[in-house]
Amino acid sequence: MGSITGGNRQKPGPGRAGLSTQAELADVVAGLRLSREVTHKIRHRGLLRELPSRAALEKIRDGLMAALFPSHYGCPDLTDETIDYFVGHTLAQVLTALAEQVRRDLLFLPPGQNDLPAAAHAAIIVRGFAAQLPELRGLLADDLTAAYQGDPAASSIAEVLIAYPGMRAIIHHRLAHVLHGLGAPLVARLLASISQAETGIDIHPQAQIGPRFFIDHGTGVVIGQTAIIGENVRLYQHVTLGAKRFTEDENGVLIKGEPRHPIIEDHVVIYAGATVLGRITVGRGSTIGGNVWLTQSVPPGSFISQAQNRLTEV
DSSP: OOOSSOSOOOOOOTTSTTSOOHHHHHHHHHHHHHIIIIITOOSGGGSOOOOOOHHHHHHHHHHHHHHHSIIIIIOTTOOTTTHHHHHHHHHHHHHHHHHHHHHHHHTTSOTTSOOSOHHHHHHHHHHHHHHTHHHHHHHHHHHHHHHHHHOTTOOOHHHHHHHOHHHHHHHHHHHHHHHHHHTOHHHHHHHHHHHHHHHSOEEOTTOEEOSSOEESSOTTOEEOTTOEEOSSOEEOTTOEEEOSOOOBOTTSOBOTTOOOSOEEOTTOEEOTTOEEESSOEEOTTOEEOTTOEEOSOBOTTEEEETTTTEEEEO
């Protein structure tokens, strides 16, 4: 007796039971072409474009992390004699691949915004990015130290670096933020999207985040485009730094780029589930309790409690 799960079953294809015939399939393809080319054409400026590749950027990200932290994300058996060779070889490959992705990003610039060919402009951006990598690594080292010192469950710096989703999200953000500032916004957004898919933490690459930043647990954290975060700030899971409202022009179209997210000053702690909305300021040294809904500025040294639902001084 044959098995209902085994046997020599044919692969499904057009014309077999339950599936489209060749003619029906051709009608679907033609309908999709009509939508793509005529009725719902959304292509950038109506033209075919070479898009940056998410898969390529994931490999580039892996290479950058290996170059920044060779023993943790590169080769575990590196020595003092081989580590610089490994970093140099990795960067040479990664930066070449990154230049191609940035070139594709630049194809989306408005006409006349740049006089250079896209490849030449991409090379300039990538050189600038590479020059900032030592400083960027210093920022990440400070973030690592803050996470280790701020979490009693952390047994080592290495554990934070390879096992904490918050740290992984910060690495992605610092890379994406530099690229965004240099003029590669689509590549930066894709890096942020890759991070969000892997960690559950959504940080817009344009958000400004100071040193010694720590996201504990992390899942569900959202940090908006125009947010500004100072030094030694700690966020817990499901914190939102979002916009309260969106400004529209006379035609009802949203005005993009306006400051609409919070400013979080130095040495602030925001506990799990807190929602902080609008262009408000959370003063230096303040603590925002769990599940608080905050839409007004608070002075330095404040403690906001959801249970008390009022502002008190500490």
